[in-house]
Amino acid sequence: MGKVAVVGAGMTRFVRRAQETGKELSYLAARMALDSCGLTLKDVDAVVVGSAPDAFDGVHMKGEYLADGSGGWQKPTLRCFVGGATGVFAPIVGWYHVASGQFDTVLVVCEEKMSSCHPHPQGAFLTIFDHTTERALGPNLLWIFALEMNRYMTVHGITKEEIALVAVKNKKNALDHPCAHLGSEITVDDVLNSEVMAWPVNRLDVSPASDGAAAIVMCSERVAKRVSDRPVWVEGVGWHLDTAYWTNRDLYYPRYVEYAARMAYDMAGIKEPRKEINIVEPYDPFDYKELHHLEGLLFCKPGEAAKLTVDGVTARDGDLPVCPSGGLLGVGNPIAAAGLMKVCELFWQLRGEAGRRQVPGQPRRGLAQAWGDLMQVGTVVILGI
Amino acid sequence: MREKITNPDAIRTWPGKVPVEYVYTVGVASEPFFRALMERGRLLASPCPECGVRYLPPRLFCERCFSRLEASLELEPRGTLEAFTVVHVDLDGNRLDEPQAYGLVRIHGADTALVHRLAASDADEPEVGMEVEAVLLPPAERTGSILDIRHFRPV
């Protein structure tokens, strides 16, 4: 397989309600990514669109709807979708478009416009549950995260105070992100005293629903060396599916993340992720999920991620910066765009272009991860310079 | 089961629906389009400064060359009928009391077509290539929607 590089990145601001349509958001991010590396649409051989359920934007066949704004006019164009994991899956699809040797330059664009959906995008999630045994109970996503968080806390004896530190850290990091929806300086008490949504989940444990888009440009080695003086290389990719019945797993540990990570580590030749990876952008739609995912990614033993946070290891200037972007909790959560935002963050961090968010020490390698469907898909991308 | 199920209660079922509604922003490019339609009864198009394609309704970007566009071209709501259909059944398969014609209209000065209703009239059978014009709602009744155009009719 050929080597694949990321040579450009762009994103819109993440906001509660964008005036732009979904295709306009896609265009703004895609154009910014192309401009960032001095390429035009003529240089693009193929397009990958990532977007989560059609029900968010309220447009069926959203891939086709977003295609023109994503630069797909008269090009081989493919939309991929694995729920919340889409934003890190789309660059994997972009990677094999190029690694296969079929294309030299691929534009990868992820978009979500959650604000179209009323009264709240959670309504669109109601029909992901089993229609006969579960929907009769009126479940929503918050329930299953609350059940998972409860299981995770109970198995390891982790407190809500420890978990709240993740929300405090990420929302503060987001203050330095020019595209952030919800950067803020809050305290653990603010999290604990915020409205209970579904115990043990309080409002500030959760990321906001946002509108936005993000994009990257991926190239073969031959083109990357011509168009970029600092290409960032895809060193590993991994994706994995666990049982589709969320009730058939022990929720305390995300095996699907571990298996996806092992696939990416094998490809990158990584034996000890804690020592060999400098920045982590795990998927953090809820604060406990950052900890849960760090464990699945094998950065520590199950149950030990909270201590890393308490000890400041995961701070932006810590030994292992985690979500230096501000994550979904701070930058916002336009589902697929949020995952690709994490890959954009690695690109900027590894090139030393992250501005006030720049982690110290010239990081050489970073990992982005997302997770989705009904909590059983893990996707991982490792970038290095 | 090859027959259409006409009585679902004959087998055990659980009823469900997806209880969401949508509020779509018309977007950056369409805001001036609907304002011009509502306030002046004119149609705006966005010409591409690079490749020259004139989009109607206007777009924020040219899909061909990715230039950013402005809805800078103001056109009369008249054009040429490119294709038409006459619909006789509704979505459920019921016969319509009055058949309804729909057409693709290429507004003079634009390169893309607009889909809309055609006036019902026995005297004026639609014909591809014919000249048509928009019949607008009275100004007081316009709301800034595509239905501010009642229909197109032969000139």
Ligand SMILES: [Zn+2]
């Ligand atoms: Zn053009």
